[in-house]
Amino acid sequence: xxxxxxxxxxxxxxxxxxxxxxxxxxxxxxxxxxxxxxxxxxxxxxxxxxxxxxxxxxxxxxxxxxxxxxxxxxxxxxxxxxxxxxxxxxxxxxxxxxxxxxxxxxxxxxxxxxxxxxxxxxxxxxxxxxxx
Amino acid sequence: xxxxxxxxxxxxxxxxxxxxxxxxxxxxxxxxxxxxxxxxxxxxxxxxxxxxxxxxxxxxxxxxxxxxxxxxxxxxxxxxxxxxxxxxxxxxxxxxxxxxxxxxxxxxxxxxxxxxxxxxxxxxxxxxxxxxxxxxxxxxxxxxxxxxxxxxxxxxxxxxxxxxxxxxxxxxxxxxxxxxxxxxxxxxxxxxxxxxxxxxxxxxxxxxxxxxxxxxxxxxxxxxxxxxxxxxxxxxxxxxxxxxxxxxxxxxxxxxxxxxxxxxxxxxxxxxxxxxxxxxxxxxxxxxxxxxxxxxxxxxxxxxxxxxxxxxxxxxxxxxxxxxx
Ligand SMILES: Cc1cc2nc3c(=O)[nH]c(=O)nc-3n(C[C@H](O)[C@H](O)[C@H](O)COP(=O)(O)OP(=O)(O)OC[C@H]3O[C@@H](n4cnc5c(N)ncnc54)[C@H](O)[C@@H]3O)c2cc1C
Ligand code: HEM
Ligand code: FES
Numbered sequence: 001x002x003x004x005x006x007x008x009x010x011x012x013x014x015x016x017x018x019x020x021x022x023x024x025x026x027x028x029x030x031x032x033x034x035x036x037x038x039x040x041x042x043x044x045x046x047x048x049x050x051x052x053x054x055x056x057x058x059x060x061x062x063x064x065x066x067x068x069x070x071x072x073x074x075x076x077x078x079x080x081x082x083x084x085x086x087x088x089x090x091x092x093x094x095x096x097x098x099x100x101x102x103x104x105x106x107x108x109x110x111x112x113x114x115x116x117x118x119x120x121x122x123x124x125x126x127x128x129x130x131x132x
Numbered sequence: 133x134x135x136x137x138x139x140x141x142x143x144x145x146x147x148x149x150x151x152x153x154x155x156x157x158x159x160x161x162x163x164x165x166x167x168x169x170x171x172x173x174x175x176x177x178x179x180x181x182x183x184x185x186x187x188x189x190x191x192x193x194x195x196x197x198x199x200x201x202x203x204x205x206x207x208x209x210x211x212x213x214x215x216x217x218x219x220x221x222x223x224x225x226x227x228x229x230x231x232x233x234x235x236x237x238x239x240x241x242x243x244x245x246x247x248x249x250x251x252x253x254x255x256x257x258x259x260x261x262x263x264x265x266x267x268x269x270x271x272x273x274x275x276x277x278x279x280x281x282x283x284x285x286x287x288x289x290x291x292x293x294x295x296x297x298x299x300x301x302x303x304x305x306x307x308x309x310x311x312x313x314x315x316x317x318x319x320x321x322x323x324x325x326x327x328x329x330x331x332x333x334x335x336x337x338x339x340x341x342x343x344x345x346x347x348x349x350x351x352x353x354x355x356x357x358x359x360x361x362x363x364x365x366x367x368x369x370x371x372x373x374x375x376x377x378x379x380x381x382x383x384x385x386x387x388x389x390x391x392x393x394x395x396x397x398x399x400x401x402x403x404x405x406x407x408x409x410x411x412x413x414x415x416x417x418x419x420x421x422x423x424x425x426x427x428x429x430x431x432x433x434x435x436x437x438x439x440x441x442x443x444x445x446x447x448x449x450x451x452x453x454x455x456x457x
Contacts, residue, residue, distance in 0.1 A: 022189070029442075030436075033436075034436065037433065037437065051436065052442060053171075053173075056170065060165075060171050070168050071166060071167050
């Protein structure tokens with residue numbers, strides 16, 4: 001996915017800026033990662049031997065979903081998750097991650113409209129993440 | 133134009149180039165991923181000047197202090213000498229000045245060095261004996277002006293290095309030391325933050341240093357230390373810790389034995405189970421975990437799920453296989 005410049009009411013602010021930028025990612029990452037690790041449906045994908053590195057990757061995920069600056073394209077998403085697809089990653093797991101993304105943002109009191117926009121960005125990677 | 137030195141080679145960094153771009157252009161292998169300062173795959177360390185603060189965003193505070201940075205977002209402000217995280221820097225010599233048996237299983241080893249040496253209590257060094265056999269050991273003391281390093285070394289059954297330390301190493305002998313490594317140590321600031329220290333066996337070594345550091349820097353928040361072992365031979369400094377707890381109102385000490393230790397005045401059970409079930413939440417706490425790798429990994433996850441932030445969890449797993457760091 002290329003840089004997303006989603007716009008809403010005030011056209012001069014990106015979604016990333018509206019959400020609060022890097023500070024928002026930092027606030028969200030622990031909450032999100034805790035939900036993922038606590039979810040028996042998907043936690044086997046998140047090997048925890050190096051939690052620090054794993055958390056950094058979840059930060060990359062959130063930055064991307066928030067429409068923040070990133071250099072990932074569709075192929076990168078395919079490559080990053082190819083190992084997981086081999087482990088059996090499928091649509092139900094993708095849905096679980098979407099659930100946690102929404103719940104994390106709700107917990108942080110993000111307005112529903114912005115949550116919808118972040119979810120749409122994440123959703124747009126579905127085929128690449130699932131290697132379809 | 134800035135230059136970047138790595139190992140024996142020096143390259144010039146083109147205007148606007150990042151350290152990562154320069155090194156990759158020169159065919160130096162540097163792991164990388166996002167190239168946006170997010171995934172931390174390109175972690176490197178500056179051996180001389182402090183890196184630009186913008187290249188340290190998101191790194192653990194202890195790593196920042198040790199001049200680690202992300203190569204993909206580092207546009208050098210001056211010339212830099214850099215290394216990959218696992219690249220060894222200079223080594224120094226140190227002599228054994230004291231060897232003291234604390235329990236049948238644990239030796240306190242005190243070394244004295246002559247060349248300048250920088251470290252934080254709780255970091256580890258690789259100790260190398262004359263034939264090249266090398267093992268990592270954690271530093272149990274804080275830097276003073278006495279050029280001394282203290283280690284607690286546990287004897288492992290048929291362990292090559294630890295048995296040699298226990299049975300053969302004598303005062304007067306020389307050892308080679310790597311530079312101090314690792315990010316499991318105390319940093320001043322946030323003095324009121326509660327601290328949770330959990331260690332098994334000689335995992336007390338780094339915690340002992342971290343505790344001394346925190347107390348010396350007037351840490352005012354509560355400090356809870358849980359030291360555990362399967363049997364009594366892995367527990368040491370019990371009296372000393374109890375005295376410290378009597379002296380400092382904010383320091384609390386619990387010794388735990390998970391195996392058979394009836395008749396003893398230690399809490400029965402595994403240190404991390406007892407520690408982590410003793411409190412409702414670890415939200416806002418700083419957590420230090422040292423010793424048995426399984427204990428460390430389990431506790432990391434448990435502490436995180438209990439509310440501690442990843443950035444506030446510091447850990448040293450005492451992996452026994454030498455090549456696997
Ligand atoms: C960051 C870090 C910090 C550390 N800090 C400390 C510290 O402060 N204090 C401390 O005491 N230790 C510490 N350690 C552990 C230390 O580095 C050594 O691993 C430990 O002392 C064992 O080394 P050894 O040479 O005695 O044992 P090794 O010879 O390496 O053997 C380790 C164990 O494996 C067994 N073993 C070896 N080969 C075989 C085989 N072929 N088959 C079956 N079993 C085998 C041995 O019997 C022994 O029990 C630390 C480790 C790390 C990574
Ligand atoms: C919802 C859309 C998703 C997006 C946008 C996304 C994005 C990302 C990004 C950017 C990375 C970091 C890649 C890198 O630099 O190495 C990553 C890694 C990872 N993702 Fe996703 N991801 C998504 C869905 C999922 C799902 C559904 C799972 C599993 C249930 C998952 C599990 C992982 C894991 C385990 C890693 C780390 C891989 C490794 O160890 O290298 N992701 N993801
Ligand atoms: S390559 Fe991801 S942080 Fe540098």
